[in-house]
Amino acid sequence: MSSLLHLAAAVDQPGPPDAATCTELALLAERGGLDFVTLDDSSARPGPDALGVLSGLAPATRRIGLVPTVTTAHGESVRVRAAVAALDRVSRGRAGWRTDVPATEGEARLCGRRPAALPETQWREAGGAAGAAAGPGDGWEDGAESRPAATGRFPDRDRSHHADLTRTAFSVRAPSTVPRPPQGHPVRVVDATDDHALTVAARYADVALMRATDPAQAAGVRDRLRERARASGRDPATLRILVSLLVDLGDGECAARPGHGGGGPRPTARGPLYRGGPVDLAELVTAWHADGVTDGFHLIPVEPRRDLERLVNGTVALLQHRGLFRTFYPGSTLREHLGLGRPAHRYAVLTDHGRHPAP
Template sequence: MSALQRQPHFAVALDTPEYTPDAPGPFDAAHYTRLARLAERGTLDFVTLGDTFARPGPDALAVLARVAPHTAHIGLVPTVTTTHTEPFHVATAVQTLDWVSRGRAGWRAEVSRTPAEAALFGRRPAAPADALWREATDVADVAGRLWDSWEDDAEIRDAATGRFIDRGKLHYVDFRGTSSTGEPFSVRGPSIVPRPPQGRPVIVVDATEDAARETAAARADIALVRAEDPDTATAARAELRARAEELGRDPDRLRVLASLPVELPAPGDAAGLAELLTDWHGTEAADGFHLRPADPVRDLARLVDGTVPVLRRRGLLRRSYQGTTLRDHLGLARPASRYATGKAS
């Protein structure tokens, strides 16, 4: 099904582009809860929250774990870097967010590039972008294996016999990858967290830069592309889908969203944004849109109250959520555990 035949997907960034420690709400989880609930009222697919070692700020995954109990439908996608962090910890943290949110978690994989960030850890120097993203590809690979390492029915919870799990349904992961400095790393499992409600949380990669595109094509469920015009977005989508197919993936399981800056200083701008999104969708430039407000408090309110009603009238946005998980919102099937499938075959 083409993008023209299918309703586009919509997501919004909650982070303030110009971050300052004394800005309203940067350390207040209630601030992000209000924004996420507003985006949920607009029936958007998911929200993203950025994170980086380069500046002070709250931990994006922890913030969205705090937001999760106060929302019911919208997907929650924090940035978690794969550089200078342990792959096992990344996988289990995202896995836990999927449980806390009851199947609404995603993970926006990112890399850490600068010498200043590397100095915070003191373990290894900064590396070139290509090497960082090769490492990220391996981390995403082993995360999926850890998420699969418990079969869906591995938990028994039989108080009478004292059996909590069926050990035959836990699978050993012995993964070997390559770090950004070229040194090997290993990850062993199974995970310490049961299989997530979604089977595997949704992986998001910003594929704007060439260095990240291989990771997106190989491992992402959603690729974000910053584009200034539909032609650029169309070309990027075609490239990503073709590469995903070359890597043995079904390209229809990869959603490519155009990531667009949004500034709505005047109320009438909301209707203009609806026109823009309608035009882009008509060209099949993308499977949807990731909107980056200049001022999340102001712009998100105008987006929900002004842009969303126009999109709904045009049949481009749902009026209510039909499913309960982020995969449901995105039209992505829940994957079976690779180990259970292999066992059955």
């Protein structure tokens, strides 16, 4: 479990996302020092996709991480990886991507699949895409690009590699045409609510989002994530686990209503909901983190402008005053915000016989 408190927020809006409003909300979250913001997406929703919106606002922000939802189950993993890597470059190392699958039959048909696959199949394919995504991104080793004055920029052939991947639903064999993105691999985020999604999160995610209405439930999900991470051969310490909560701070500084705040969030169809004031929310965040059941929280404002402003100016300010949350960004990349190292290049292991993929 990470010793630092991590906080993230959604910048979702009713209806299609508005770029100007998303930028305003992202800058507000950045002022509070939050690790990252998320923007949800759906193939059935009109308007620009989340990846495009966050790519457009990246130059307006300087430090906060940008994590769009990307539906991977029916997309080509190389194209998905290239698009997220482009966000990582334009943001100078602040990109992540939230893996998702089509939620309805209509969305699946928009992706070309009739009828929709079972959730187990969709998440197995999404997991394959998440695992395969690192391969094409490791086509060029760090330092492989050169810039001769006469010919321009090209890679060192000894340090460039083909992607050669075979998965259940797809296979990839192609040369990489671009260098690694700044973070090596952009941060992978998975909502572990569904059991199949939990398995994908435990094996591939850098950040797992979970829903819980009390510390005991959160501890149970945390333990399952850790156990499956170990079973997949990874160190559970490399996985950040955040509780995802809807927050309604419309009551200002008033005490949380019964069933909220100190009594725990209330379950709703959209997920656990906290309704109360910023101070009580700070108490909840402090208590759950002190119990060790979570590395932090992913907070989803019910009223985007109002609740995010009260979150930053009230809850976050109080946590900073208590020394529980950062007052400035010590690094520049999303991985640095999360306390995660930059992944080694899979071909960077040198032996007497040349370069071989890292284990």
